[in-house]
Amino acid sequence: MSIKIIGTGSALPEKKVTNDDLAELVETSDQWIRERTGIGSRHISTGETVARLSAAACERALADAGCAAEEVDLLLVATCSPESGVPCVACQVQGIIGASKAVAFDLNAACSGFLFALHTAWAYMETGIYRKALIVGAEVLSKLVDWTDRGTCILFGDGAGAVLAEHSGHNDVFRFVQHSDGSRGGSLTCDTRRLKNPYVEIPLQSPWIQMDGREIFAFAVRRVPECIEEALAQAGMTADDVDMFVLLHQANYRIIESIAKRLKQDVKKFPVNLERVGNMSSATIPVLLDELKRAGRLKDGMSVVMSGFGAGLTWGACVMKW
Ligand code: COA
Numbered sequence: 001m002s003i004k005i006i007g008t009g010s011a012l013p014e015k016k017v018t019n020d021d022l023a024e025l026v027e028t029s030d031q032w033i034r035e036r037t038g039i040g041s042r043h044i045s046t047g048e049t050v051a052r053l054s055a056a057a058c059e060r061a062l063a064d065a066g067c068a069a070e071e072v073d074l075l076l077v078a079t080c081s082p083e084s085g086v087p088c089v090a091c092q093v094q095g096i097i098g099a100s101k102a103v104a105f106d107l108n109a110a111c112s113g114f115l116f117a118l119h120t121a122w123a124y125m126e127t128g129i130y131r132k133a134l135i136v137g138a139e140v141l142s143k144l145v146d147w148t149d150r151g152t153c154i155l156f157g158d159g160a161g162a163v164l165a166e167h168s169g170h171n172d173v174f175r176f177v178q179h180s181d182g183s184r185g186g187s188l189t190c191d192t193r194r195l196k197n198p199y200v201e202i203p204l205q206s207p208w209i210q211m212d213g214r215e216i217f218a219f220a221v222r223r224v225p226e227c228i229e230e231a232l233a234q235a236g237m238t239a240d241d242v243d244m245f246v247l248l249h250q251a252n253y254r255i256i257e258s259i260a261k262r263l264k265q266d267v268k269k270f271p272v273n274l275e276r277v278g279n280m281s282s283a284t285i286p287v288l289l290d291e292l293k294r295a296g297r298l299k300d301g302m303s304v305v306m307s308g309f310g311a312g313l314t315w316g317a318c319v320m321k322w
Helices: 019-023 030-037 050-065 089-097 110-126 182-187 213-234 253-262 281-294
Strands: 002-011 016-018 041-043 074-078 103-107 132-139 159-168 174-180 244-247 303-310 314-321
Touching: 002 050, 002 110, 002 281, 016 019, 019 030, 030 253, 050 074, 050 089, 050 132, 050 159, 050 281, 074 089, 074 110, 089 103, 089 132, 103 110, 110 132, 110 159, 110 174, 110 281, 110 303, 110 314, 132 281, 159 281, 174 213, 182 213, 213 253, 213 303, 213 314, 244 253, 244 281, 281 303
Parallel strands: 074 103, 074 132, 244 303
Antiparallel strands: 002 159, 016 041, 132 159, 174 314, 303 314
């Protein structure tokens, strides 16, 4: 038994912000950002919420598969930037799209969130608990970014991507590897609320994303190829057998190049969209999947690897037949 992705969808905020636009806010340049990251522009919310973007992505994924919202049993949203603590984004999305039968909840594993949510949905379906699931990665990181910090504000973008997966009788290759290392969590942080009650008031460290870029870079180029090889070994495959690596880390093209090199693969096998959308954390993989599917680049039977890494620290990889 396995699961099959039968529909994809994505949604980006309308407003596009170029590197030149950012150069008006902080001391940077289009040249610096392109050379160090590969990013040219990103979409930034001017009111679109995580729930609204998620709902739009879900509706497109359902339309793509020709499936009604009422058929969905499970609705998972991976996000680290919800507008509210409760209700969770997944319940808001359920209400908007009318997925009345679904059980809905959120999951936060930062940039690895979509993969961890896909794995969770896979486990539910593999054990026969649910048959049809919407899995979403969605972020409005622009509300967590310090717009005076040139080291981080140039990297991130807002958006949402969704896939509709269903239980399938085929024995497709579907292997997951997941890892977490909380002892290194300090290299990428963002506080939300301070503790303030009648008995204590603890000041907030910072409500904005704080990142040790070099530490994350070094972690990514080492751990991602390792975990991709681990997942491939479980599937009885090698990197040469893979048609396409849908790498999460659309944060930096240099990271992608370095991972391709470590895996001894042509970088052409690693599609990128970071030039147009930046790093959208958990939304990156499903948005890229949707773009590739709509462009006709994902063909039935292709061997695909997805991999993500981010705050936590968390990282993981998935091997599947498209
Ligand atoms: N424009 C111009 N100069 C900038 C800049 C910007 N936007 N951001 C940083 N700089 C400067 C720094 O101040 C520093 O100047 P100094 O040498 O005078 O101190 C210099 O550029 C080099 O900074 P450094 O941080 O070493 O650059 P880098 O080559 O490591 O690139 C990142 C920075 C953030 C692009 C890179 O480290 C990275 O992509 N890391 C991974 C981040 C990531 O993946 N995050 C998401 C995880 S979910």
